[in-house]
Amino acid sequence: MAGLATALGSGAMSNSINEIGGAKTILAIGTNTTQAHPVIALEVKKAARNGTNLIVVNPKKIDLCRHATMHIQQRPGTDVSLLMGMLRTIVDEGLADTDFIEKHCDNYDEFIASLAEFDLDSVEKITGVPKGQITKAARMYASNGPASILYCMGITQHSHGTDNVWAISNLALVTGNIGKKSTGVNPLRGQNNVQGSCDMGALPEFYTGYQKVDNPESQKKFEAAWGVNLSPKVGLTHAEIFDRIYDDKIKSLYLVGENPVLSEVDANHAIAAMEKLNFLVVQDIFLTETAEMADVVLPAATFAEKDGTFVNTERRVQRVRQAIAPAGDSKADWKIVCEIAKTMGASGFDFSDPQEIMKEIVSVTPSYGGITYERIEEVGLQWPCPDKDHPGTPTLHTERFATANGKAKLIALSFRDSAELPDEEYPLMLTTDRSLFHYHTGSMTRRVDGLDQLHSEELLKINPEDAAALGIVEDEMVQISSRRGQTTVKTKFTGICPPGLVSMTFHFAESPVNVLTNAALDPVAKIPETKVCAVRVEKIS
Amino acid sequence: MNEVTITIDGLQITAKEGTTVLQAALDNGLYIPSLCNHPDLVPAGLCRVCIVKMDDWKIAISCKLPVKEGMVISTEDPEVQQIRKNTVELLIANHPMTCLTCESDSNCELQRVAHYVGITPDSLKRYRRSVRSIPMDTSNPFFDIDPSKCIMCGICVRTCDELQNINAIDYGLRGVASIITTLGNKPIADSRCESCGECVVRCPVAALAPKDTLQPMREVKSVCTYCGVGCGVLLGVRGDKIVGVRGDKENPVNRGSLCVKGRYGYKFINHPDRLKTPLVRKDGKLVEATWEEAMNRIEAKFSQHKGEQFAALASARITNEDNYLIQKFTRAVMGTNNIDHCARL
Ligand code: SF4
Ligand code: SF4
Numbered sequence: 001m002a003g004l005a006t007a008l009g010s011g012a013m014s015n016s017i018n019e020i021g022g023a024k025t026i027l028a029i030g031t032n033t034t035q036a037h038p039v040i041a042l043e044v045k046k047a048a049r050n051g052t053n054l055i056v057v058n059p060k061k062i063d064l065c066r067h068a069t070m071h072i073q074q075r076p077g078t079d080v081s082l083l084m085g086m087l088r089t090i091v092d093e094g095l096a097d098t099d100f101i102e103k104h105c106d107n108y109d110e111f112i113a114s115l116a117e118f119d120l121d122s123v124e125k126i127t128g129v130p131k132g133q134i135t136k137a138a139r140m141y142a143s144n145g146p147a148s149i150l151y152c153m154g155i156t157q158h159s160h161g162t163d164n165v166w167a168i169s170n171l172a173l174v175t176g177n178i179g180k181k182s183t184g185v186n187p188l189r190g191q192n193n194v195q196g197s198c199d200m201g202a203l204p205e206f207y208t209g210y211q212k213v214d215n216p217e218s219q220k221k222f223e224a225a226w227g228v229n230l231s232p233k234v235g236l237t238h239a240e241i242f243d244r245i246y247d248d249k250i251k252s253l254y255l256v257g258e259n260p261v262l263s264e265v266d267a268n269h270a271i272a273a274m275e276k277l278n279f280l281v282v283q284d285i286f287l288t289e290t291a292e293m294a295d296v297v298l299p300a301a302t303f304a305e306k307d308g309t310f311v312n313t314e315r316r317v318q319r320v321r322q323a324i325a326p327a328g329d330s331k332a333d334w335k336i337v338c339e340i341a342k343t344m345g346a347s348g349f350d351f352s353d354p355q356e357i358m359k360e361i362v363s364v365t366p367s368y369g370g371i372t373y374e375r376i377e378e379v380g381l382q383w384p385c386p387d388k389d390h391p392g393t394p395t396l397h398t399e400r401f402a403t404a405n406g407k408a409k410l411i412a413l414s415f416r417d418s419a420e421l422p423d424e425e426y427p428l429m430l431t432t433d434r435s436l437f438h439y440h441t442g443s444m445t446r447r448v449d450g451l452d453q454l455h456s457e458e459l460l461k462i463n464p465e466d467a468a469a470l471g472i473v474e475d476e477m478v479q480i481s482s483r484r485g486q487t488t489v490k491t492k493f494t495g496i497c498p499p500g501l502v503s504m505t506f507h508f509a510e511s512p513v514n515v516l517t518n519a520a521l522d523p524v525a526k527i528p529e530t531k532v533c534a535v536r537v538e539k540i541s
Numbered sequence: 542m543n544e545v546t547i548t549i550d551g552l553q554i555t556a557k558e559g560t561t562v563l564q565a566a567l568d569n570g571l572y573i574p575s576l577c578n579h580p581d582l583v584p585a586g587l588c589r590v591c592i593v594k595m596d597d598w599k600i601a602i603s604c605k606l607p608v609k610e611g612m613v614i615s616t617e618d619p620e621v622q623q624i625r626k627n628t629v630e631l632l633i634a635n636h637p638m639t640c641l642t643c644e645s646d647s648n649c650e651l652q653r654v655a656h657y658v659g660i661t662p663d664s665l666k667r668y669r670r671s672v673r674s675i676p677m678d679t680s681n682p683f684f685d686i687d688p689s690k691c692i693m694c695g696i697c698v699r700t701c702d703e704l705q706n707i708n709a710i711d712y713g714l715r716g717v718a719s720i721i722t723t724l725g726n727k728p729i730a731d732s733r734c735e736s737c738g739e740c741v742v743r744c745p746v747a748a749l750a751p752k753d754t755l756q757p758m759r760e761v762k763s764v765c766t767y768c769g770v771g772c773g774v775l776l777g778v779r780g781d782k783i784v785g786v787r788g789d790k791e792n793p794v795n796r797g798s799l800c801v802k803g804r805y806g807y808k809f810i811n812h813p814d815r816l817k818t819p820l821v822r823k824d825g826k827l828v829e830a831t832w833e834e835a836m837n838r839i840e841a842k843f844s845q846h847k848g849e850q851f852a853a854l855a856s857a858r859i860t861n862e863d864n865y866l867i868q869k870f871t872r873a874v875m876g877t878n879n880i881d882h883c884a885r886l
Contacts, residue, residue, distance in 0.1 A: 341874050
């Protein structure tokens with residue numbers, strides 16, 4: 001997100017879901033759409049059926065490949081090289097949209113200079129993708145507009161995730177595939193309200209609507225609105241918080257609706273950190289693995305038991321409505337926060353319902369300026385929606401980019417390999433993914449019997465070739481270990497993973513994949529490298 | 542698109558060029574019985590129930606008949622009545638007569654069509670055969686397949702193909718033994734079926750029927766709680782329980798579609814494991830406590846750890862309003878910007 005904001009001025013999906021069908025070419029990279037975003041996948045599959053070129057870029061032979069015009073199976077972690085190689089072809093063959101670049105892009109010369117490194121021979125060597133495929137994909141994307149790029153965690157969860165995102169924005173900008181219907185750079189958000197929690201300033205560097213905490217003007221504005229003094233010092237990110245807890249610097253942690261024992265990368269480190277906490281409050285709907293470690297556990301209401309809004313991946317603010325009363329003594333999260341604040345003697349937390357909270361949000365958030373519960377009663381609105389008469393914004397960047405000078409930035413890139421690659425000791429590469437039937441750490445979906453029946457246990461996906469070399473049979477329990485930890489898991493033989501690559505989800509407490517993953521962070525976005533780490537698979541003796 | 546005027550049973554109606562006679566009639570609130578037609582799918586012309594007579598005395602199936610200016614159509618011509626009644630009688634010939642306990646009772650297209658074409662106990666006798674005894678496929682945790690109730694309209698097959706592009710099911714076997722089944726006639730749970738339930742929603746009878754059958758007493762419009770697509774849902778409520786979920790056709794994001802999690806993943810809401818009271822740690826163990834007790838403990842510790850000693854992790858699964866207040870609390874009350882959430886995971 002940080003990366004996309006630097007290049008385009010906004011980190012959100014640039015176009016809308018219902019524009020996907022209008023694209024002549026779709027490049028789906030690092031997204032296992034049919035599993036993670038099934039209803040968006042319907043649009044993609046329908047488009048492909050109606051003749052849209054679908055280029056799937058994924059190290060694994062995912063289900064979407066059945067519908068693809070071409071599948072590019074790059075070595076994991078080499079997306080920058082692949083995309084810059086495509087850009088090199090586009091520029092060399094005169095397929096770039098020079099008008100668009102001149103009018104709307106900065107930093108062209110530096111970007112062009114950085115292409116020198118990406119001659120197709122080197123790119124082929126790095127990515128393992130034949131040159132012919134790279135040029136074919138480049139031509140397909142550049143000459144059959146409108147072209148839309150969809151991506152997901154397969155792009156961002158790398159130690160060079162921001163570079164990956166920039167390579168994507170470069171591709172869209174150089175071909176002018178942005179700011180028009182059915183084009184764009186479209187990160188698909190994983191959880192239902194990721195977009196909303198970012199918009200709301202649940203981020204260490206931003207207040208609501210991406211207003212910077214270290215910008216004196218925003219600081220003043222929020223100090224006036226809230227009637228308190230605020231800190232201009234950018235806070236700590238998720239991973240940094242756990243490091244600082246581990247160093248005994250942070251004493252109290254207030255954790256809402258998260259389960260780091262399973263979801264945190266290099267989970268053993270996070271667990272060790274939390275054990276050191278002086279005071280841990282966990283607010284959740286179930287007694288999760290993390291809640292079991294807490295000093296105080298607060299029972300929260302589910303989405304069906306409260307009112308409010310969620311923002312979907314296309315920036316649409318939609319109404320969530322209370323259908324039933326909260327279970328037992330549980331309460332809506334907003335109510336609990338108000339109670340804590342009031343117990344601590346704070347003012348500014350006297351809200352009687354979420355609508356009042358939204359009014360305050362709107363008053364301090366320009367991009368939400370025109371949003372009211374009345375207006376989104378039937379159909380949600382897509383931000384930016386600056387005033388009461390604004391119809392919302394399905395397509396971003398149509399006239400200018402949301403940067404200071406209105407121009408987008410092309411970014412010079414060079415290739416960096418993943419932080420940890422297979423070696424003799426840990427010869428296989430592990431990547432993580434999601435199952436259609438489960439969600440995140442499984443605290444909800446594993447309690448839905450039918451879903452648990454359809455996918456009841458973790459399966460290590462492994463190519464039969466690798467399995468044969470290890471002398472393991474299908475369904476065998478094996479031990480999998482990395483430099484950080486180990487776990488046991490059942491194997492599933494599949495051609496989805498090419499030889500050398502194995503894959504697991506993170507939905508199952510019994511086989512916690514995140515004890516294996518690498519916490520190497522992307523320097524800009526601070527996203528850990530869950531998509532690539534080196535592991536060893538062994539028979540259990 | 543141009544409009545044309547056609548006459549159905551003496552009534553003049555206008556229709557868009559390119560639509561079919563059946564569609565034009567339905568759009569104008571005129572009923573023509575049909576079984577294999579579905580507004581979301583390409584007309585297939587399989588069931589032959591929607592036949593009409595044209596002014597040139599030809600009989601045609603109206604779901605495949607494009608409208609033409611000046612067309613005159615009869616849906617009540619005696620010959621039409623005779624043929625379609627016969628067709629429906631044949632369809633019902635081996636259909637189970639267990640309507641009262643059937644999942645789709647009063648919500649069944651076959652019932653509706655049978656009434657409309659005038660099926661009577663007498664007229665049924667002619668063709669009546671015993672019910673086909675084909676075992677049910679109960680392997681899917683969310684829905685059952687009962688081939689003995691299937692009328693071979695193909696709506697499920699076309700849904701899985703045209704809308705879902707999954708192609709888990711197709712016509713199988715031959716002749717009178719024909720059924721809808723998976724590749725290799727395996728249980729559906731062992732097929733590539735993704736359990737989206739879109740075929741179940743569209744089945745006009747109860748050949749595909751949800752396992753949980755409680756009808757909601759009211760429905761509440763909301764948004765799915767799982768992934769970032771943000772599909773519109775209608776939560777079915779009965780008493781203090783969520784008993785079902787339907788896709789919201791009016792929501793522009795999903796226009797009624799849902800995936801398996803959105804449609805069937807609601808049972809965690811009323812799960813007995815839900816936390817119902819605050820818990821506090823006493824002598825190393827988490828024990829039930831009152832809200833007041835919990836709040837006092839929190840107040841005592843949080844007020845000691847203001848500023849750099851505090852951090853909050855909000856969530857990508859709670860509402861905007863929830864998130865807004867958590868960051869406001871962290872910044873305005875605890876005096877730090879140490880607030881983040883799991884967006885990065
Ligand atoms: S549930 Fe979905 S995937 Fe399965 S057969 Fe029906 S339409 Fe196809
Ligand atoms: S129904 Fe499925 S695709 Fe739609 S929001 Fe829910 S989880 Fe996502």
